[in-house]
Amino acid sequence: MFTIYIVEDDKAMRDELLLLLQRNGYLTKSSTNFANIVTDVLAATPDLLLLDLTLPTIDGQLVCEQIRKLSSMPIIVVTSRDDNMNELLALNHGADDFIAKPYDPQILLAHIAAALRRAYAERLEAPLVCNNVSLDLLRSEVSFNGKCAQLTKNELRILALLIKNNGRIVSRANLQNDLWQSDEFIDDNTLTVNVNRLRTTLASIGVSDDFLLTRRGLGYMVQGDDKQ
Amino acid sequence: MNLSQYLKGRLPQIIALMLSLLFVCLLLAAFGHNISAMFFACITLLLLFTSASLFDFWRRRRFYSNLYELVRSLENDQNATLITEIMQKPDFIEAKIAYDALRIATKSMNDNITKYRHVTEEYREYLETWVHEIKTPIAAALLLLENARHNTLCDTAYQNADDAIATSIHLNKNNTSIATIKEHSAKKYNREFEKNVNVSAQDNNANDMTENELACETMALINNISHELARIEDFVEQALYYTRSAAVENDYVIRRHKLADIVRLTLRKHSRLLIASQVSVNISEIPNDYVVLGDHKWLSFILGQIINNAIKYRKQGKAVCCLTFSARVFDSIELYDYSSICLYVHDNGIGIPPEDLKRVFQKGFTGTNGRSNQYSTGMGLYLCKRLCEKMGLKIFVKSDTETETGTTVCIVFPRDELRFLLS
Structure with missing residues (x-):
């Protein structure tokens, strides 16, 4: 579990961000007082910092610079000031990534995951497991009861997203969007083909048919582990 | 100003001189002087008059031809109203009066221009701040929707779980974790979860169908709202680029970029809208090694506008909207003296009637298609053109x-490459 600290002064924005991140399996921390934000962040020892640049009483660029001096945690700057000057300043002050508001929440999540992957590669090597189906992201392999099969790039991404959302429906649009983020601009039909191929692969290693379910009009889901 | 024009202007004086010469001759004759005295007097007078006129002509000619050249050189200059600051000051009375009049007129004009420039600049600054401010609520709304979408799917998933006991375990677990979430959202979710507990206590299967339908409806609503939000975002973006394109200073940086990367970046940015509109995208015809010069944000905005147009003006009905990106190198074409890379964005939409084709880049032009589509502002392609011109693209x-x-x-x-080195 990764902890993410959110520095954001807009209340609605902060609450929704907290909810979104918690939903996606992150621990979250935030603060409403920005006077000593640098010491607050460092005291909380998060794994990643989401930083807004326009804060009351203190400038976000300054916060970024000071935290970078004392810590090597990934910093993602999220701001509505998306001109070149601010982007350049933020990156020079030690930010790892710069995302302009308004962003697609899925894209934000993808950027967070990428920053965490870069910074804590060793913590992520464990395969994703769900109902004894285990997915090895590095080797692009799925295994079940000792049998294993290779997956294509698209199948891997689809299954990974479904398992991460263990027991929740993932809409077709979200699956498509996730694939688009890795520059696979597939259309609706191709997604169906990819999911069907994934089903065949899963069946070939003995995974039962009701592992990957279709929810008509909503999307796909995998059967969650009951033990959680 | 040449001599004949000058003489024409001084015709009354010349006639007066001739008459006075005649009068002098007559007078001298009446007093009985001989012809040589008359000749001498006439020559002296004529010489004096001619030299005075020539001096006057030279003085005027020098001043007016300088002024004329200056006016010509300032004809298309936006600083033409500053002419009194650089022109030579005249040393004769008529020009002095004209000069003063011109000075007063241009001064008031310059003051006015400065005033309006200030007003425009202030407005532009305000608009830019406003655009940045409005982005926060839009981002918050997008997050709200994402969480709501998640919620709907989550609920339905639990509703459909086969084991009712497992469901209630999930629900209880969620109830406790939800309690830690901020109050306002927690209230809403708790209410929904209470409802869910009640439902799961009854026979789950009987409610499956209606719950599923309800979830579908909610999802459709959420998707529609996100669609509208994307449009708001697009309009806000347009306003921002409009103010930027009008700015005196440029905030773009011309750099080398891979063409395919910029197209991919734009497609990722507009993925939601493209997926929701079921657009089939093909970018395989852009070779990976094509490098272009430009500002990536501006290029991405331009491509975004083109993509939006393709979606807006797609064929209604069953036909899938196809968007094809391709690129070609022209070694030397009539467009430029040097070789160039041409990016084509092709769609299979309704097309543009030939009579509208010439005017699509005009500001506020909506055309036949636009009039039947209430969302047209006539700004998109106009902005594309302006931004392209600023970056030196066609x-x-x-x-x-x-x-x-x-x-x-x-x-x-x-x-x-020269353009790159200069910027």
């Missing part, structure tokens, strides 16, 4: 409504 549109082949937008990137 953009044009090809379309044939008769053959129904859709629309192709071409952007021409000259391979002009």
Whole structure:
């Protein structure tokens, strides 16, 4: 579990961000007082910092610079000031990534995951497991009861997203969007083909048919582990 | 000003001189002087008059021809109203009066220009701040929707779980974790979860169908709202680029970029809208090694506008909207002296009628298609053109409504390294 600290002064924005991140399996921390934000962040020892640049009483660029001096945690700057000057300043002050508001929440999540992957590669090597189906992201392999099969790039991404959302429906649009983020601009039909191929692969290693379910009009889901 | 024009202007004086010469001759004759005295007097007078006139002519000519040249050189200059600051000051009375009049007139004009420039600049600054401010609520709304979408899918998933006991465990677990979440959202979710507990206590299967339908409806609503939000975002973006394109200073940086990367970046940015509109995208025809010069944000905005247009003006009905990106190198074409890379964005939409084709880049032009589509502002392509011009690119549109082949937008990137070095 990764902890993410959110520095954001807009209340609605902060609450929704907290909810979104918690939903996606992150621990979250935030603060409403920005006077000593640098010491607050460092005291909380998060794994990643989401930083807004326009804060009351203190400038976000300054916060970024000071935290970078004392810590090597990934910093993602999220701001509505998306001109070149601010982007350049933020990156020079030690930010790892710069995302302009308004962003697609899925894209934000993808950027967070990428920053965490870069910074804590060793913590992520464990395969994703769900109902004894285990997915090895590095080797692009799925295994079940000792049998294993290779997956294509698209199948891997689809299954990974479904398992991460263990027991929740993932809409077709979200699956498509996730694939688009890795520059696979597939259309609706191709997604169906990819999911069907994934089903065949899963069946070939003995995974039962009701592992990957279709929810008509909503999307796909995998059967969650009951033990959680 | 030449001599004859000058003499024409001084005709009354010349006639007066002639008459006075005649009078002098007559007078001298009346007093009985001989012809040589008359000749001498006439020559002296004529010489004096001519030299005075020549001096006057030279003085005026020097001043007016200087002024004329200055006026000519300032004709297309935006600083023409500053003419009194650089022109030579006249040393004769008529020009002095004219000069003073001109000075007063241009001064009031200059004051006015400065005033309006200030007002525009202030407005532009305000607009830019406003655009940045409005982005926060839009981002918050997007997050709200994402969480709501998640919620709907989550609920339905639990509703459909086979084991009712497992469901209630999930629900209880969620109830406790939800309690830690901020109050306002927690209230809403708790209410929904209470409802869910009640439902799961009853026979789950009986409610499956209706719950599923309800979830579908909610999802459709959420998707529609996100669609509208994307449009708001697009309009806000347009306003921002409009103010930027009008700014005196430029905030763009011309750099080398891989063309395919910029197209991919734009597609990722507009993925939601493209997926929701079920657009089939093909970018395989852009070679990976094509490098163009430009500002990536501006290029991405321009491509975004083109993509939006393709979605807006797609064929209604069953036909899938196809968007094809391709690129070609022209070694030397009539467009530029040097070789260039041309990016084509082709769609299979309704196309543009030939009579509208020439005017699509005009500000506020909506055309036949636009009038039947209430969302047209006539700003998108106009902005594309302006931004392209600022970066030194060319953009044009090809379309044939008769053959129904859709629309192709071409952007021409000259391979002009000099431009890169200069910027």
